[in-house]
């Protein structure tokens with residue numbers, strides 16, 4: 001196995017102070033190898049987003065360390081999880097692409113803006129590159145000229161992914177990217193993530209409620225409950241033979257358990 005690209009060790013995150021202190025993430029460890037898709041599942045409020053925000057550098061941890069290629073990137077309790085000049089290496093896309101896209105910017109322009117910022121392209125270069133990047137992820141020229149509200153949920157999610165890809169990251173954290181879109185769009189998005197992984201050797205942390213998608217995409221999965229990772233291992237093993245009672249209960253409560261999820265649209269290939 002190759003050296004982890006991104007690793008969180010014994011991460012604890014606290015919100016509030018004193019008697020109101022609350023640990024949203026407790027002693028959670030997780031690593032991501034180059035070109036690997038790793039899953040995180042867990043009920044709402046279990047700490048998935050908070051853990052992801054620590055890994056991407058948006059949230060300081062009370063304890064624990066984040067490592068990039070084996071090197072500690074920040075002290076606990078520091079806002080600088082990933083050094084600023086390396087921030088581009090880890091990008092995150094959020095559940096609701098509507099909130100992360102400027103409603104007054106056409107899709108191509110939102111992506112071009114990111115390309116100008118991150119790659120130092122001229123306006124003209126960024127415009128051409130934006131259309132080509134969007135095209136490569138299934139947004140054609142006429143869709144690229146629309147405002148976010150004139151796009152479908154799946155198209156908006158792909159525009160956010162294009163923006164996240166602008167700095168050519170090595171890690172993409174996708175936080176429930178499929179929860180706001182319909183099933184056929186979910187299947188397209190899942191296939192896009194697989195393609196990004198194989199074409200760009202992109203490592204992806206895939207946070208989801210949909211076990212069919214987790215099974216399709218990921219090689220390893222982490223199960224979170226009340227801030228803790230209660231179970232982790234190869235996806236097939238965890239989903240087929242969960243060791244913990246909680247995992248069994250959770251698995252039964254999530255969509256996709258009995259083949260009713262988005263996998264109905266997907267060819268029977270296992271995430272690798």
Ligand SMILES: Nc1ncnc2c1ncn2[C@@H]1O[C@H](COP(=O)(O)OP(=O)(O)O)[C@@H](O)[C@H]1O
Nearest residue numbers: 015016024042043044045046047048049050051
């Ligand atoms: N900025 C914050 N301040 C206080 N509590 C928060 C904050 N962000 C998240 N939480 C709480 O932390 C817990 C974990 O939230 P979150 O990481 O969003 O869970 P998930 O993504 O698994 O639904 C929840 O109880 C949530 O209300």
Ligand SMILES: [Mg+2]
Nearest residue numbers: 048049050175
């Ligand atoms: Mg969340």
